[in-house]
Amino acid sequence: MQVFKSPKESLGDLGALAAAKLIAAATDVALVVDTQGVIRDVAFNKDELALELDGQGRWLGSRLMDIVTADTQAKIRELLLDATVRDVPTWRQVNHPSPGGEDVPVLYSAISLGRDDRLLVVGRDLRQLAMMQQRLINAQQSMERDYIRLRHAETRYRLLFQVSSEAVMIVDANSELIVDANPATLALFETPAAQTLNSAVAAYFDDAHQQAVLNTLADVRSTGRDGRARVRLANSGRECELSASLFRQENASLFLVRLTSQSAIPETGAAKSVALLLKYFEVAADAMVITHYDGRVVRANLAFLEMTQLGNAEQARGESLDRWLGRTGVDLSVALANLRQSGAIKLFATVLRGEYGASAEVEVSAVALNDVEDKPCFGFAIRNVEKRLPTAPSSKRELPRSVAQLTELIGRVPLRDLVRETTDVIEKLSIEAALELTGDNRASAADMLGLSRQSLYVKLRRYGLAEHAPDGEAADE
Template sequence: MSQQFAPFRNTAFTAPGASPGHLPASVAASLLAAVGDVTFILTCDGTILDVAVSQGDLANLGFADLIGESWIDALTPESRNKAVEMVAAASGAVPPRWRQVNHAAPGGDVPVRYMVLALGDSERLVAIGRDMRAAAEMQQRLLQTQQSLERDYIRLRQAETRYRLLFDMATEAVLIVDGQTRRIREANPAAHRLLDAREGTLVGNPANAIVASEQRDDLVAYLGAAEATDDLEPIMLPLADGRGEARFSARLFRQSRTPMLIIRIEPATTDDTAHRFDSTLGDVLERMPDAFVLVDRDLKVLTANAAFVELAEMPSADRVTGMSLGTWLARPGRDLDLIVAQLREHGSIHNVATILRGAAGAQEEIEISGVIASMDGKDCFGFTIRNVARRLRTVSVTTRDVPRSVDQLTELVGRMSLKDIVRESTDLIERLCIEAALEYTSDNRASAAEILGLSRQSLYSKLHRHGLANTTAGDN
């Protein structure tokens, strides 16, 4: 049974004049001081007669030093109207209520919640305050958390929209299968076209129903093997109703802790017109001025065009085949790891700057672009490599280094490590500052060291390191 609760209501003493009795002034003062974190005794015009601070932090903020000052003036400008209204209400017959105001303090505004009451028949008022900084901080954290959750939700919705669009537009048949029930959870339009099914009719059916009846156990066994390993070769199975054979490949993933399988289906029979340009395409790749290389998942070269062979300073394409792409790329342990990680995450890379080292020792500034593709059910990578040394901007030789712009510094990414870029930038800034200080002090090293905050010995060491020791006049 559902239990009903009465609404909350405030109650007061039934006989306030008799139950507590007449309290001495000292007891009443102690009670008032204990009720709030800060308590002010005010005149009718808001002048502070006395103050009790039970929150030590508020005393450090100067609350205890406000005796004799106006309580209203101690508040921030936007809170003073509230204070005036509370003082006026306490002097009249209006029931008191809590209102939050802000105190001006050296370290920032302090939010305090006050209730102002009249002290009997006297012309004095009491303002009982409670420190609201903890509550304000909690509210700020809750607001930030809510905003963060909203941003994450928007990103998830945007990602879901993109992947849903990609899923629906894919020309390859794709099924999402529940790993526990082996039933189809989702199927893209290409899968419905391949299996000659109306839109949405595949969802909920057993996954093995799409193949011929005598091969259904083979598909179930293949899906079970796909749950145990990620490196599983595709399997050829006949489709149901005599639609021909197809190549099945499956991969396990988890969604809300539920095992799911993504199944890709490729028809075994392909249209000959789809490959009528293969020979022309191969000739174009061989003769194109930019280098092209195709590598397997281990970055072993499968084939390369003449431009790549020339750039790698190898005698022939046969000598290149089977070698690792890292043989020619500078810093292979860093560049290749970054490139492969980007390819696996995004499917492609575009104009990544690095250095290619030829077999004869020559080095060329290059930009590499690439895509990930599937060949016989395995991943492979195709790269185009462009020599950009000719179009790099030449820097005129001057007597002093010219500061690099942000664009020039970012161009070093991929050619130098972050540590080297930071060191080069730091050295350049340090030299420019030393030169400016020497110029400002008319080459007086003692004065230059003083304005730079360095000792003379440190300045002399830096002058020698930057080659400036012989270009200055001295200490005088």
Template sequence: MTTKPVHADVTLLLDMEGVIREATLSPAMAAESVDGWLGRRWSDIAGNDGSDKVRRMVDDARRSGISAFRQINQTFPSGVEIPIEFTTMLLGDRSGMIAVGKNMQAVTELHSRLIAAQQAMERDYWRLRELETRYRLVFDAAADAVMVVSAADLRIIEANRAAINAVSGERGNEDLAGRDFVALVAAADRDAVRDMLVRVRERGTALSVLVHLGRHGRAWMLRGSLMSSERRQVFLLHFTPLTTAPVVDEADDDAVLRGLIDRIPDGFVALDAAGVVRHVNQAFLDLVQVGSKPAAIGRSLGRWLGRPGADLASLLTLLRRFKSVRLFQTTIRGELGGETEVEISAVDGDDEDKYIGVLIRNVSRRLDGADDGDALHQALSPISKQLGRSSLRKLVKNAVSIVEQHYVKEALERSKGNRTATAELLGLSRQSLYAKLNRYGFDEKGAGSAAVDDGGDASDDTED
């Protein structure tokens, strides 16, 4: 067994039974008195936690001549409790044992300080992460265009959604990171921009300059400031649009129409052919619980619909076939967890620059206040009269059949009889839909006579 040198602060002379015969303290602990230990078992004065360790050290010394080092919280007669690291050795004539201990109070305090420092570092780390998250949310949701540009090579490090729209237009969804900022500025304004950035580097600030950005050359006032980040310097560039400057390809009547759309109390969205949001009004932002237009533009509408992907696919399928859709029922799921029952009306554009106009109306109050005289309630009312005459199992089976028949019929009416669209609305395969149509008499000879197929022949009925 390896040993280490011990500078004893406490020395105990024990008999073979572990009873203290002599006790000596170092000058550093001379303030304590240990006369009350004499004649008592060491295990009796070591406290509840230390008594087992003491008995183990005594047994080890009797058996092998020396024990391992063990730390106990030794209680002194004055009531003070001090952490002491002891080892016990057998005397050569086996007439007794000697226990030597070192005061570990300074080490314990240092260990406590280390733990406290680690906890403080962890708290600071999470505070930093929280600040970084808040910065990211504010940066992305800001309505003003903001860029972070490297001071060394003038390449873009970060750009928020408003800045991307300023360069690429509202239809753009490109990532500006890594691109040369000066190359995005109109050629006539580049020298002025470079001079302004040189002054910012030298003085920390400079007067704003007029720049033209993007494919339409829209005019902006640019101001910048110098910051240090990650052992390098960066420019924080802020763009303010000139409200008096005309915008190419945007007539005055278009601006008036945009203003009217923004004030519509129902949600309005302009989509491209893939269902990606290109323009929204404030009512739509309230429905999806998003703070600003740039945070919604460029995302798929299916992100917020009741069944992500499925409802949007059904809506686009109906639009491609019929060019317009009315009273398409679904739910909107907000970013903060809210859920709203809505009705959607949509129209597919016919111009070359194809847009889809979508009007979204909150109908949750209407649904909450619906009376008991609707079609489904009337269809289920006979079931109540069978209570007591039929088993619960049969009642439930009949109710399920009536509800299923009701929604199959409603899906057929909403899709104007198109079976492919009906199957998508119900989340069924075409084979399952055909089986239900035959079961409830909604075939071509019955209530579903107005149903139309999607252009396939009889062999298509077996496709899923």
């Protein structure tokens, strides 16, 4: 603190009354307290402040610590200690409780009056400063909220810009260079982002249409109204409709350019994979079918239509798959039951029947799926196995049907025919065993089987074993 260098010459004999007026005029609130902190006198510069802080006149005789809030009482002790012991005047901000509800902040400093029992405490009303600080805080919070809103808006714009299926790019209005381009634009131009950005927008259009692009941008720049033009791309020759709009950002003029292709825009990512899968479904060599949960056909490929002798897919749509697959009412029911239980079946052997009587041995694999509406459905892959090459050469005594093949006939043929087929298999096996035991002696084999030789020769020819009964030998006997 710097004081007057010649106070006696400058101020002369300043009396107590003049000093009191000077102190009251220079400060907002002035207190005279003793060494115990008890207020002995008080003065206010403004009546409004006096009414708010000491409207009932309770300050006189009260301790200074008792008229401040509890959280600032320690500052009053430090203030009085600095003035009495350390003789170093300091400023301390304290709060006075107010009947209006809000505390009144006051900045105090204490100095000794030259008497051992008196201190002068002067204070400055900080409400105006606190109000300005609060306004500054409110302004800062408002700016932060606006910044957050702008950041969220930019995030939404960027997300929309990136996922849009329409080709969109930002072009500098002065240089006509591409500032930003979304993935649909890169797919349409068939160029990477590093090559597209900061390149001339007209370069991506056919030579005959580059001037039309430049003229459209110039019209939009001069009039401020949106412009359109029909142009052709340079790389693919695809016809596009170009739309341009002018906007300003950060003191710069920019074009928002949209390209609407007259043909399909090349698909990227997952969309291209889906397209490839759909194409494979249609042209696959194996029959492929999608059905509802109850087995009604939703979609079938060309191979299925060929195997079932159908003219088009509409003839199959809505029909039950067991109209063509397996034994009616048996195989498909078994397959659907397994699909609903386990979610998949593999290499299920059955037959596929055509509309005009053709049939083929097939193997069926299927899985349970959910469609786009999350409804359950099934996907079937059906492979024709009739032309499959045998894994091992057949022996000359191979049976026409094995026991497994006979089992597969259940449900396909009447039981009477199945019993007759089974009897034929057992009869053939018995004859072959008898011939093998007798060393191909037909007479001994007939006696072993309890047959006449003539009956044995008839059965040999019936089962394709005629090499054991030549025509000449049969005639002699």
